[in-house]
Amino acid sequence: MAENSQPDVTKDIPKIDLSDSIREFSGQNSDYYVDTLSQIQATGENLNLWNKAALLCGPAWCAARGLWNLFWLFTIAELVALVQLGKGIWGDLGASKMAEAEQLTKRAHDLRLEAGVAGVTGDESAESSAEIAMNLEKAAELAIQQAQAAASTWWLYLIAGIVLYVVLRYVLGKFANRLYELQYSAWRLNKKIASGFSMQRLTIALVILVILVPLTLYRFTVSSPVEWLVDVPVDNAYYTNSANALEGWFDRTAEAGKGVFDGITAGAQSVLDAMELLLVDAPWPVVAVFLVVIAWRVASIRVAIFTAASLCYIGFLGLWEASMVSIVLVGAAAFFCILIGIPLGIWFSRSEKAYAVARPVLDLMQTIPPFVYLIPIIAFFGTGRVPGILATIIFAMPPVIRLTALGLRQVPSTVVEAAVAFGATKWRILVGVELPLATPAIMTGVNQTILMSLSMVVIASLIGAKGLGQEVLTALQYVAKGQGILAGLAILFCAMMLDRIVQGRFQRQEDQ
Amino acid sequence: MNDNEKDIVIELKNAWKIFGERASEAMAAVESEGIGKAEVLEQYGAVVGIADCSFSVRRGEIFCIMGLSGSGKSTLVRHVNRLIEPTSGEIYLLGEDVMKLSPTALREMRAKRIGMVFQHMALLPHRSVRDNVAYPLEIRGESKSRRWDVSQHSLSLVGLDGFEDRFPRELSGGMQQRVGLARALASDPDVLLMDEPFSALDPLIRRQLQDQFMALSDQLHKTTLFITHDLDEAIRLGTRIAIMKDGRIVQIGTPEEIVTNPADDYVRDFVQNISKLKLVFAHTIQTPISEYKPVDGEDLSQSPRVSQDVDLDYLIDVATNTTQPTVTTDESGNDVGVVSKDRLLQGIRDGK
Structure with a gap:
């Protein structure tokens, strides 16, 4: 049987040695990458290769290694996880319901006053006002209950945040090397693709993270953030003035170009x-x-x-x-x-x-x-x-x-x-x-x-x-x-x- | 010499073509400093298409330009009718300076004097075979009946009678290229420019079309500039051959000169595997009769006699029927040389 089968020609093909080019590509810590990338290329299987740097540094690693798409993806995903964490730890979860209850109580109070006045003057509306006020008070009570219930779920947010964060880092640590190998293959075709470890990229990424993370956390976890974060703090005049100018232009053009x-x-x-x-x-x-x-x-x-x-x-x-x-x-x-x-x-x-x-x-x-x-x-x-x-x-x-x-x-x-x-x-x-x-x-x-x-x-x-x-x-x-x-x-x-x-x-x- | 000059139909003098945005700067540098192809690319980001090409084609001649892909042969042929403008150099067609022609005069020259055949046929798919062939005449504003007459005649020249009212897509590749040839012949031009016309065809059809083209050429005597990447084809068809490499012409000569006396290693490599039997003639390999010393048993009086202008193929036929060396004669029948069997074998191998 063995004699009849085709000789295995692939057996004798010499292996190409990519270590120099991988070394050139990866820059810092090149020995590690030569080793892991070669393993990935050799087996093509999902090896149990943990990239500790990616696991610990997360998006910052992605940026430093020039994987910008991955950086943005994980920055946003981690922000979502951090927001959950923040809500769980210091967020005022019942805040919106509490505000609703407050409003309802105030309205009920006003109606009671009205009903009181109406009762004194003998108006017929007194009764109905009192009734509406009672309903409102009930609704306010319900809202307070809901607010309390919401506030007691803080641990759910905490757990969700932690789990999401851990999963994200796990995924990144697990797949970082494989993605880096893809980047290497792409880099071989186009040397303009980012390679190596760059302090400059790392700095940019850190600046982005330092700005993004606190602002986002603040906006989502504080019950009433300052006004200028919710809407762009500009004067309405820009809009109206531009519109007026355009309108004037249209009128003049319509007049001038009548013929x-x-x-x-x-x-x-x-x-x-x-x-x-x-x-x-x-x-x-x-x-x-x-x-x-x-x-x-x-x-x-x-x-x-x-x-x-x-x-x-x-x-x-x-x-x-x-x-x-x-x-x-x-x-x-x-x-x-x-x-x-x-x-x-x-x-x-x-x-x-x-x-x-x-x-x-x-x-x-x-x-x-x-x-x-x-x-x-x-x-x-x-x-x-x-x-x-x-x-x-x-x-x-x-x-x-x-x-x-x-x-x-x-x-x-x-x-x-x-x-x-x-x-x-x-x-x-x-x-x-x-x-x-x-x-x-x-x-x-x-x-x-x-x-x-x-x-x-x-x-x-x-x-x-x-x-x-x-x-x-x-x-x-x-x-x-x-x-x-x-x-x-x-x-x-x-x-x-x-x-x-x-x-x-x-x-x-x-x-x- | 004067007669010869009159007979020159196409002439290129020191033609250069440099592609790129900074071509004129690069050209100036080439002229003043004599920099090479690599420097032009490096310093000016420009590519040398053809470099310092000069040649002339005589009336009735089939002048083959042979070179590999990228050697600049297709660029070169497009200079003759200025489909590509040279960066520098002179071009003459029928004694006229092509570079000085006005756009109108140039169009007229293209319409009346030049017929061109393309590698990829370049037929108009929405027109019938007849209207394709008549297209050059239509451009010249000929009447419809004249167009029909001429296209009919032109199609019959290439053996495509009865296909006038088909569309090009209904024809095979070889037939389409014959339509292309008929179209080039339709305006009865002085010059045929053929840009690798047979290269896209399979070998059998190519051979057929080569034969047909040679027969046609014997009949019409059109001055032809024939581009090919196939040395066999160039030798079969060409009166003279120019060999191009990297935009330069490395050798110009008759097929025999090219084969027997290659100018450099590049050409030698090419001609190595070319059969010399039809290219080398007795007068090239013969030993003058005065210098020939007969060996034992040889008697030149018993030898067969052939003209000194026969080729090796013929000499082999003669030599197989005799034990004696072959004696060659001149036009008046005088013995001039001897070709022994050893010498013949050496000639077959080396071509000289």
């Missing part, structure tokens, strides 16, 4: 009007047939059937006009997003600097709650459909910009180089090579933009854009659950219709 804002409004309005003429003003059978035929020709027969079914849903529930208004709104918003977004995306794919500046702006556009920019939009453009569209554009444009830039960056440089080698101009390369190759990414962006536009119709209706959003809003105001769900589904169907038609066009190109 520009009116021009933008007029431009958007004309696109809206044209689309409205097509979808809202035209007789509904014409529009329905038009949409189904478009879906069929542009996409496929399946999309056409889906479109017809969606239109039936909308029509039978009497949401036709509202839906068409919403589609016009979304269509116009998506139109502007694409019109502005794709050129911006092209620019950002070329210029690293421009993209670096634009990226935080795009993040802002996507993350700022729409209600925040609804306010300045109303200031500049008033209410109605156009500001609704503008709010939608702010929210929905980033994906098409991002994905255009991404798609263009991913065009293989070899293909572009070939076009250059055959003497193509930059414009020709963009139109003939880069944009076609980036189409999948760009279409994903367009898809995202359309869907995000539809999610904005409800919010846009807050500033006077009509349509399905208004239906949902009304339903919300009157808590009309059924109406809200039906209108919401109509929004979903509109979104899917638009998306399938646009995507279908592209997918058919792909299939060819």
